[in-house]
Amino acid sequence: MREITYLEAIRESMSQEMRTDNDVFIMGEDIGIYGGAFGLTNGMIEEFGPERVRNTPISEAAISGCAVGAAMTGMRPILEIQFSDFVMIAMDNIVNQAAKMRYMFGGKAKVPVVIRLPGGSGAGFAAQHSQSLEAWMAHVPGLKVVQPSNAYDAKGLMKAAIKDDNPVLFYEHKLLYNVKGEVPEENYEIPLGQADIKREGTDITIVATAIMVNRALEAAEELEKEGIHVEVIDPRTLVPLDTETILQSVKKTSRVLVVYEAVKRGGYGAEIASMIAESDVFDYLDAPIRRLGGVATPIPYNPELEKAAVPQVNDIVQECRKLMNK
Amino acid sequence: MLYDMMLIRSFEETVEKLFQQGKIHGTMHLCIGQEATAVGACVPLTKEDKITSTHRGHGHSIAKGTKVKGMMAELLGKETGYCKGKGGSMHIADLDVGNLGANGIVAAGLPLGTGAALTSKMKDLGYVVLCFFGDGSTNEGAFHESLNLASIWDLPIVFFCENNLYGMSASIKEMTNIQNIADRGIAYGIPSETIDGNDVLEVVKATEKAVERARNGEGPTLIEAHTYRWRGHSRSDARKYRTREEEKEWRKMRDPIALFKEQLIEESILTETEFMELENKVQVEMDEAVEFAENSKAPSLETLEADIYA
Numbered sequence: 123m124r125e126i127t128y129l130e131a132i133r134e135s136m137s138q139e140m141r142t143d144n145d146v147f148i149m150g151e152d153i154g155i156y157g158g159a160f161g162l163t164n165g166m167i168e169e170f171g172p173e174r175v176r177n178t179p180i181s182e183a184a185i186s187g188c189a190v191g192a193a194m195t196g197m198r199p200i201l202e203i204q205f206s207d208f209v210m211i212a213m214d215n216i217v218n219q220a221a222k223m224r225y226m227f228g229g230k231a232k233v234p235v236v237i238r239l240p241g242g243s244g245a246g247f248a249a250q251h252s253q254s255l256e257a258w259m260a261h262v263p264g265l266k267v268v269q270p271s272n273a274y275d276a277k278g279l280m281k282a283a284i285k286d287d288n289p290v291l292f293y294e295h296k297l298l299y300n301v302k303g304e305v306p307e308e309n310y311e312i313p314l315g316q317a318d319i320k321r322e323g324t325d326i327t328i329v330a331t332a333i334m335v336n337r338a339l340e341a342a343e344e345l346e347k348e349g350i351h352v353e354v355i356d357p358r359t360l361v362p363l364d365t366e367t368i369l370q371s372v373k374k375t376s377r378v379l380v381v382y383e384a385v386k387r388g389g390y391g392a393e394i395a396s397m398i399a400e401s402d403v404f405d406y407l408d409a410p411i412r413r414l415g416g417v418a419t420p421i422p423y424n425p426e427l428e429k430a431a432v433p434q435v436n437d438i439v440q441e442c443r444k445l446m447n448k
Numbered sequence: 449m450l451y452d453m454m455l456i457r458s459f460e461e462t463v464e465k466l467f468q469q470g471k472i473h474g475t476m477h478l479c480i481g482q483e484a485t486a487v488g489a490c491v492p493l494t495k496e497d498k499i500t501s502t503h504r505g506h507g508h509s510i511a512k513g514t515k516v517k518g519m520m521a522e523l524l525g526k527e528t529g530y531c532k533g534k535g536g537s538m539h540i541a542d543l544d545v546g547n548l549g550a551n552g553i554v555a556a557g558l559p560l561g562t563g564a565a566l567t568s569k570m571k572d573l574g575y576v577v578l579c580f581f582g583d584g585s586t587n588e589g590a591f592h593e594s595l596n597l598a599s600i601w602d603l604p605i606v607f608f609c610e611n612n613l614y615g616m617s618a619s620i621k622e623m624t625n626i627q628n629i630a631d632r633g634i635a636y637g638i639p640s641e642t643i644d645g646n647d648v649l650e651v652v653k654a655t656e657k658a659v660e661r662a663r664n665g666e667g668p669t670l671i672e673a674h675t676y677r678w679r680g681h682s683r684s685d686a687r688k689y690r691t692r693e694e695e696k697e698w699r700k701m702r703d704p705i706a707l708f709k710e711q712l713i714e715e716s717i718l719t720e721t722e723f724m725e726l727e728n729k730v731q732v733e734m735d736e737a738v739e740f741a742e743n744s745k746a747p748s749l750e751t752l753e754a755d756i757y758a
Contacts, residue, residue, distance in 0.1 A: 147570065173570060179600065184559045184593030191563020194548065195498070197570065199563075214590075218553050219560060226539040227549060228532035229755030263756050287758035 123306060129162050129299040131273040132238075135280035136163075136200060138309050140170055143198065146284055149176035149185060150202030150238075159204045160240060160299055186212030186237070190220045190289070193235035198284060205251045206241035206293065220289040221264030232287045236280075242295040242333060242383055243432055249420035252428075254332075254384035259291045260360040260393070266290045266314055267360040271335035273303035275358055278312030286314060295333045295383075315362030319371065323353035326442050327371040329394050330354060330381040334433060338381055341438035350446055360390055368394065369403045376408040377445050383432045386415025409448030414441050449491060449648055450712065451726055453483035453705050456507040458730045459516055460679075462738060463506070463523060463537075467683065471742075472523050476537045479507040481646075481678035484704035485610045486511040488651025489578055489673075492659040496575045498546040498564050500557030503538045504610075504677070505550030508580050513545040520737040526744035533747040534755075546575070554615075555588035557581055558607065562594045565603035565662075576662040578606045578655070584615020586629050595636040595670065604662035606655065607638070607670045610645060612677040617689040633670035645673025646704040649711075676702065 126134070140146045147170075148163065154177040157164035167175040178185045182203065189201040203209045209216070216237065223231045243252035260267045266288050270276035276294070283290040320335055321342055330338040335356045342352035353371050357363055372378050378398055380391040391413040398404070398411055416432045460478045467476060479486065486507030490499065493512070501508040509519060514530065522529025522540055530540050541549030548564060551557045561579035568575045585591055586609060598605050609629050613620050626632070633640030639661070643654045651673055658669035676698040680687045687695075712718035 145571075179593075179596060181593035181597060183590045184562065184597045187556065187559020187590060187594070188563035188566060188597060191500075191548075191560035191565075192567045192570075193563070194560070195564040195567040197567050214553055214556060215559060219551075219556055223549070224758060225756050226531055226535040227541040227543075228530060228534055230531075230541065230543055231549075232758045234758075266757075 123304040125302040126273060126305050127300050127302050128270070128273040128276050129160065131277040131305045132280055132294065133162055133164070133166065135277040136284070137166060137169065139281060139284045140174060145196065146198045146200065147174040147176060148200045148202065149178050149189060151178055151180055151204050153177060153202055158202060160296065162299070163202070182208050182211035183215070186215035187219065189235050189237070190215050190233055193233045194223060194231050198234045200236040200238060200284065202238045204240070206239035206255065207250050207253050209237070209239055216259070216265070216289065217262050221262045225264060233289050234287045236283045236290045236292055238292045238294060240294045240296050242297060243421040243428055244297045246423065246425060246428065248423040252421035254416065256291070256293050256360060257384055257388065257390040260390055264289065265361060267293065268314060268358070269293045269332045269360060270358060271298070271332050271356050273301065273305045275312060275318065277305050278310050279314070279358060281309060281311045282314050285311070290314070293332065297333055312358065314359045315364055317355055317357045317364035317367035319353065319367065320356050321352065321354040323351035323375065325351045325375055326377040326379060326445055327353045327355060327368070327375045328379045328381055328438070329368055330356060331360070331390070332383060334381040334383055337433065337435045338438055340435045341442065344435070344439050345442050350442060352442060365397055369398065369401055372398055372403045373406050376406050378407070378411045379414060379438070379441050379445055380411070381414045381433055381438055383416055385418050386413055387418050389415045391415050409445055412441055412445055414438060449487050450705070450708055450718070451730065452487045452511055453648065453708065454726060454730045455516065455733065456483045456486060456510050457705060458734045459506055459510060459519070462734050466738070473525070474536055475682045475684070476523070477504040477682050478679045479504045479677065481698065481704070482610055482612060482675045483507055484648040484651055484708070485608070485645040485673045485675050488648040489580070489608050489655045491652045492656040493546070493576065493578060495545055498548050498561070498575060498577045500548045500561040500564070500577065500579045501550040502557060502580055502582055503550060503552050504582065505540060506537070509540050509542065509547055509550065512547045514540065514542040514547050516733060516737040517740045518542070520741040521744050524741040524744070525746060526741055527747040528740070528744040532751065555581060555585035555590040558585070558590050558594035561605055562598045562603060565598060565605040566601065568604050569601070574663070576604045576606065576659050578608055578659070580608050580610060582615060583609060583611040583613065583620045583629060584618065584623070586632060587623060595633070595638055595668070598668040599636045599638050602665060602667040604665070605668045606658040606662055607668060608655070609670065609672045610675055611672050612675050614677065614681070614689070616681045619689065628672060630670055630672040638668050638670050640670035640672065642672045642674065645675035646702045646707060648704060648708050
């Protein structure tokens with residue numbers, strides 16, 4: 123099968139949807155001729171024109187509200203927030219408006235908006251352009267949160283996100299943009315709320331998100347040499363969360379490590395760990411559930427410090443070894 | 449128009465009474481004294497046109513055609529309310545008549561309205577959005593960003609500022625250093641004007657012009673209508689920030705309903721008897737609304753988690 127990058131997969135998914143549904147359009151800062159800060163929308167304005175590939179002023183408070191207003195009146199906007207960090211300026215529209223509108227209007231409104239959020243560290247952009255704040259969004263009832271870890275998933279999940287009648291926060295990892303993977307040309311959908319077993323194993327379950335899936339897979343290869351068989355589960359969407367797939371895996375392996383890039387404290391890994399601890403599967407555990415998350419620090423600029431701030435392959439390997447010795 | 453203004457006042461007075469009787473919980477933001485802005489601004493709108501509203505939204509809602517029965521039921525937290533008892537005073541919406549909802553967040557309606565106007569333009573639906581907001585919201589970033597966005601995209605929207613002189617306790621004089629909020633339109637290339645918001649005909653005239661512009665694809669207009677909130681910001685407000693004389697002056701000299709009534713009588717369009725008939729009609733409608741609301745069922749606990757996701 124042909125291989126394309128994560129970035130191309132997202133572009134292809136949006137383009138395919140825009141070809142079949144006139145209500146779908148994209149908006150954001152510099153997404154026109156410039157192609158977006160990461161070049162993701164390159165060429166889209168040529169195909170769809172400036173009405174549907176809508177360049178906006180630097181006005182997160184207005185463009186986010188505008189996307190929500192357009193969504194509740196019949197459009198299906200996809201809004202690019204240039205760096206996920208800038209979403210803070212748009213929070214009112216996402217948290218107070220989009221998330222709650224349906225509920226507080228007694229079920230009478232739908233808000234089919236996708237908000238694309240390039241996030242994560244590792245690119246040298248420092249503290250205001252590198253954060254992983256998906257847990258903030260996952261905390262809010264009414265939002266859905268997606269975190270694809272490879273090109274195939276990115277395409278299928280984007281399609282499901284666009285078709286979803288709810289506000290969906292679509293977190294893209296900057297370091298994954300140029301990672302290639304096998305992606306079919308035809309249109310396909312990956313339902314939100316369906317975890318994927320990226321690798322089967324019998325000794326430890328690693329539940330990892332976004333780029334940590336790739337690092338967990340690398341770590342698993344290394345551990346395999348030591349005779350430790352790691353299963354890697356990628357929830358793919360934090361909300362809705364596929365608890366069943368995770369619990370089945372834990373039942374099989376009896377050991378769990380949750381790996382995520384966001385600051386460990388108050389992060390989504392705690393939610394996954396608690397979910398397991400509160401379930402019937404708890405009795406199957408042979409060791410305490412462990413979490414490996416980011417250090418509680420703003421992301422530093424220096425490359426060595428930046429690397430040290432979030433879990434790397436070796437950290438995952440070490441954690442697994444510790445887990446096996448419990 | 450007169451009937452709608454009277455209906456709004458009666459609704460607010462009834463709500464106030466029910467609140468005092470402990471039948472309505474939470475809080476509420478009454479728009480008594482501001483009836484002319486709500487009604488006048490909605491007169492040029494069709495059912496297909498949309499409004500966005502504020503936390504002081506009962507008047508806008510009624511003026512756009514949302515029925516008082518469902519509104520009253522909502523305020524009493526009943527399942528027959530427009531939001532099935534889950535939204536309350538600050539979140540009444542009625543999408544069927546183009547009422548995109550009241551809003552508990554100051555200035556939040558502006559970008560939402562801008563988005564609704566974008567839909568109208570992109571799908572060529574021909575409807576216009578009228579966006580209500582208070583003077584206090586014009587110092588929010590969302591106000592400025594939305595005006596700019598609507599202006600560069602020539603969106604069919606009317607930004608309608610009800611300047612009732614106070615954002616909660618903050619006097620507009622202390623919070624901005626300009627004479628007219630309408631002047632802010634200049635910064636965004638948007639035509640704007642300041643009008644007397646207690647003269648319903650003046651409101652209609654200004655809004656008609658703005659709606660016409662929007663419908664013709666000439667883009668947004670900013671209207672600033674001077675009006676006055678007779679009651680406090682909400683129930684807990686002792687109104688220490690303004691004088692009773694000032695209140696008395698607005699109530700005696702600039703009551704929008706009394707002014708319009710006088711004008712109609714002067715021009716022999718209305719008689720005192722007809723006015724009293726209208727009053728009775730309003731009372732009947734309000735009594736029915738209260739009865740309907742009181743006799744409606746509360747939402748069942750099973751609905752607690754319903755309607756979070758579509």
